Amino acid sequence: MRVEVNGLDKHFRKVHAVKDLSFAVEPGRVTGFLGPNGSGKSTSMRLMLGLDNGAGSTLFDGKSLTGHKSVTRVVGAHLDAKFFHPKRTAYAHLRMLGAESRVSKARVNEVLQLVGLESVAKKRPGGFSLGMGQRLGLAGAILADPQVLILDEPANGLDPQSIQWMRDFLRFYASQGRSVLVSSHLLSEMQLLADDVVVIARGSLIAAESMNTFLARSSGSSVKVRTNNVRKLAEALNAEGLALSVNAQEELRIPNVTTDQVGDIAFRSGVALLELTAETASLESVFLELTESGQEYRVGVPQSAIGGVQ
Amino acid sequence: MRSALVYEWRRLWSVRSTWVMSLLYVVMAIILGAVPLYLDSGAKQSWIGLYSSSGNLLCLIMLSVVAAQTFGHEYRYGLIRLTLSEFPKRERVMIAKTVILAFYVAIMTIVGWSVLGAVGATKPSRMSADVVGFSMSGSGLPHLWQVPVFGFAYCIIAMSVTVLTRNLALGVILPLLSATLIESLITGFASLAKGRWDWLVHILPFNNASAWMDQSTELHFAGLIFASWVIGFYFLATLRFHLRDA
Numbered sequence: 015m016r017v018e019v020n021g022l023d024k025h026f027r028k029v030h031a032v033k034d035l036s037f038a039v040e041p042g043r044v045t046g047f048l049g050p051n052g053s054g055k056s057t058s059m060r061l062m063l064g065l066d067n068g069a070g071s072t073l074f075d076g077k078s079l080t081g082h083k084s085v086t087r088v089v090g091a092h093l094d095a096k097f098f099h100p101k102r103t104a105y106a107h108l109r110m111l112g113a114e115s116r117v118s119k120a121r122v123n124e125v126l127q128l129v130g131l132e133s134v135a136k137k138r139p140g141g142f143s144l145g146m147g148q149r150l151g152l153a154g155a156i157l158a159d160p161q162v163l164i165l166d167e168p169a170n171g172l173d174p175q176s177i178q179w180m181r182d183f184l185r186f187y188a189s190q191g192r193s194v195l196v197s198s199h200l201l202s203e204m205q206l207l208a209d210d211v212v213v214i215a216r217g218s219l220i221a222a223e224s225m226n227t228f229l230a231r232s233s234g235s236s237v238k239v240r241t242n243n244v245r246k247l248a249e250a251l252n253a254e255g256l257a258l259s260v261n262a263q264e265e266l267r268i269p270n271v272t273t274d275q276v277g278d279i280a281f282r283s284g285v286a287l288l289e290l291t292a293e294t295a296s297l298e299s300v301f302l303e304l305t306e307s308g309q310e311y312r313v314g315v316p317q318s319a320i321g322g323v324q
Numbered sequence: 325m326r327s328a329l330v331y332e333w334r335r336l337w338s339v340r341s342t343w344v345m346s347l348l349y350v351v352m353a354i355i356l357g358a359v360p361l362y363l364d365s366g367a368k369q370s371w372i373g374l375y376s377s378s379g380n381l382l383c384l385i386m387l388s389v390v391a392a393q394t395f396g397h398e399y400r401y402g403l404i405r406l407t408l409s410e411f412p413k414r415e416r417v418m419i420a421k422t423v424i425l426a427f428y429v430a431i432m433t434i435v436g437w438s439v440l441g442a443v444g445a446t447k448p449s450r451m452s453a454d455v456v457g458f459s460m461s462g463s464g465l466p467h468l469w470q471v472p473v474f475g476f477a478y479c480i481i482a483m484s485v486t487v488l489t490r491n492l493a494l495g496v497i498l499p500l501l502s503a504t505l506i507e508s509l510i511t512g513f514a515s516l517a518k519g520r521w522d523w524l525v526h527i528l529p530f531n532n533a534s535a536w537m538d539q540s541t542e543l544h545f546a547g548l549i550f551a552s553w554v555i556g557f558y559f560l561a562t563l564r565f566h567l568r569d570a
Contacts, residue, residue, distance in 0.1 A: 064412045065405050065570040079412045091409045097402040099339055106338035113331035114410040154406065 015041055015075045015088065015161035017193055022061045024054075024068035030217060031057045032068065037212045037222040039162070039193045044184055046208030046225070047197035050305050054217040055197045056093070059166050063091055074162060086115040089162040090155035095147035095171060100140025104131055104150055107139065108157055115158040122157070129153045130179075144171030152180070156187075163187060165196040169203060181207050205297035215305040231300055236269040237276050240289035250283035251276070267293075328411050328420035332394075336424060339397065342390055346432060349386040353436045356382065357443035381503065383436060384478050387429060389496050391479035394421050395565075396492025408570045418562055425483060426476050433472040470537055477533070477554045478503075484561035503530040529553035 017039035024032040032054045039045045049055045062072040064079055071078060074088050082088045098107050108122045126132045129149040134142070139150055148168055155163055163184070169177050177200070184207060188194045195212075198204050204211075211228045213220040221228055229235075241247050244264050251258050251268060256279075258268045268276060273292045280287050336342055398404040411417050478499060486495030507528045514521035525531060527549055535546035 060405070060570070063405075063409045065408055067567065067569055085412060086410050089409070091406075093405055093409075094402055097406050099397055099401050099403060101340050102338050106334070110331060110334040110338055111406065111410065113334055114327045116327065 015193055017062075017162055017195065018073040018076075019058075019062060020071050020073070022058055022068060022070035022072070024057055024061055024066060024217075032061060033217040035070070035214065035217070035219055037219065039195045040210065041161075041193045042188055042191050043209040044188045044194045044196060044207055045210040045212060046204040047195055047212050047214075048201070048204065048301055049197075049214040049220075053215050053305075055214065056166055057217075058214070059091070059093065059164055059195075059197065062164065063089070084115050084158070086111075086158035086160060088160055089164060090158065090160035091164045092148075092151040092155040092168055093164075093166045095144055095151050098139050098147070098150060101138050103136050104139050104142075104153075105135040107150065108153060111154045112157050117157055125153045125157050128156075130176075145173060145176055148172055149176070160192075162193045163195070165194070167197055167199065169198055169200050177203060201298040201301055202296070211297075213301065213304060220304050225297070229294060229297065229300055231304070236267045236293050237271050237273050238289065238291045238293050239266040239268065239276060239280070239287060240264070241266070241280070241285055241287050243285050246283060247280055247285045250279050250285065254279055265289075325416060325420070328416045329423060331407070331410070332417075332420040332424040336390070336394075336428065339393070341393060345386045345389050346435075349383050349432055350435060350439055352383050352386065353439045354443055357440045358446075361443065361447045381500075384475060385496070385500060387432060387475055387479050388482035388499060390428060391425055391482040392486045392492050392495030394425055394483050394486070395490075396486045396495055399486075399490045400492060405570050414566050415562075418565055421483070422480070422558075425479055429476045429479055430472055433475060474533060474537055477550065480554050481529075481557050484557035487561035487565050488557075503533075507531055 019035060019037050019039075022032050022035040024030075035054075035058055047055050047059070057066060060066040061068045061070065064072075074082065079085055079088065098104075102110070104126065105122060108117075108125065109119070112118075112122055123132065123135070126135045129152055131146065131149055131153065134146070139147065142150065148171055152165070152168055155165065165184075169180055172180060181203065184194050184196065188209070196204075196207070198207075205225070208225055210222075210224050212222045213228070221231070239247065244260060244266065248258060248260065248266065251266075256268050256271055256275075258266050260266055273290050277287065277290055280290075395404075398407060407417060408414065411420075481499045482495045485498050486492055489495065489498075507530050510521075510528060511525050511531065514525045526544075529550055532546040532550040532553075536550055
């Protein structure tokens with residue numbers, strides 16, 4: 015099911031939290047929703063679900079949420095790891111959430127088992143860890159087997175095994191032709207998980223494209239070379255009009271070039287190569303480049319790091 | 325609509341506090357029934373009179389806690405966002421909560437009457453002819469319907485205050501304070517003002533509710549004025565619920 019977000023806009027008094035935001039979440043793909051703290055990700059997700067009042071619309075398969083017969087069969091949302099009554103058991107919580115789409119008791123048990131909470135199903139979640147709360151939230155989101163998942167920071171507080179489980183689960187979920195929109199601050203994780211990215215800063219759209227296209231925006235992709243004859247290779251590369259830099263370990267870095275090109279030049283120059291590595295940009299570096307000016311809350315620099323401690 | 329009602333029913337009974345409040349309600353009804361019955365007094369007891377008068381306020385507190393929790397728990401724990409992501413049409417949520425609350429009040433009223441009847445059966449010699457639970461006849465019977473209606477109306481006010489303030493405690497305390505203290509104080513001050521503030525006394529919600537319950541002719545249109553307050557609170561709460569971010 016395709017999700018089309020059109021012109022979302024939201025003010026909190028004088029703060030323009032979301033500015034005319036439009037993007038699409040495609041079926042069969044995991045879409046990462048990225049942005050610095052306070053950039054408007056959670057507000058946008060709430061607007062998409064109709065929880066906040068604002069301008070714009072979100073269409074699920076061409077219809078607004080209220081136009082669908084069963085909402086929970088269309089979209090499952092997990093917005094916070096603590097959205098439960100601390101004294102209502104995990105099982106009762108899911109039974110309650112299952113009322114809209116008449117989910118059976120067997121399905122509740124199945125989902126509890128899927129997220130690894132079957133042993134604490136009859137326990138009150140007030141004592142759950144953050145990770146267990148995330149699992150319960152995810153269980154609620156997938157309970158009615160919806161076509162679209164909207165997840166806000168679902169990996170927060172999860173241990174590495176659980177993160178890997180969630181990644182595999184979401185990829186499997188999307189592979190069945192369903193749409194997944196997931197926000198996260200764990201950029202390395204997002205690079206492994208997401209097929210597409212939507213990046214916002216200060217409420218405005220920065221990018222909405224495939225992960226590969228997004229990574230290609232970076233000015234930081236380069237080729238690293240080690241050789242015994244740095245000078246000869248450097249001359250050959252310069253002769254081809256390529257800029258390069260050499261570090262203290264005598265490693266060459268040539269930006270915006272492929273390993274094929276460098277290998278070919280080295281071969282023609284008769285220079286033996288000890289290492290030839292493509293250094294592609296990480297999601298983190300591209301994200302930081304693009305959102306540098308869009309940070310709502312900037313961190314200070316410790317005095318000791320700038321020589322303040324004598 | 326059916327699924328919203330099931331959701332609300334499950335929400336209501338899946339927290340311990342609903343059971344605790346309901347149990348306290350029953351205990352309170354037993355105490356309210358037993359104490360006057362076993363006091364050494366020649367007068368006969370009328371359960372309708374007891375149940376619908378000031379003693380009933382203690383039972384109402386238990387009901388109003390459950391009523392305030394209807395929205396109070398949802399706001400306190402962020403559950404309202406889960407609820408509204410399942411039921412984006414907010415009027416459905418409001419209607420479901422109101423209907424289930426009415427049903428809950430009706431159940432508890434029947435339970436309360438049954439308990440009072442059972443307690444009364446232990447001292448049949450002390451019961452007056454119009455005792456509810458023994459003979460469904462007598463002078464109080466035509467006004468029997470007022471007991472659950474007042475209970476429900478009180479709960480609607482508690483629920484509405486909770487929606488307006490997003491604070492469970494205020495939803496319980498404000499109606500209680502108004503019924504027991506604030507209106508008495510206003511009435512007291514008004515009596516010092518040589519009639520200039522009588523109009524204010526005449527429009528106070530619980531003054532009118534009390535007059536309506538007691539069949540008092542002191543206040544005109546008491547039932548209507550109280551109903552206006554209840555509808556006013558409910559309307560404002562519904563409006564707020566619709567317009568405010570979840």
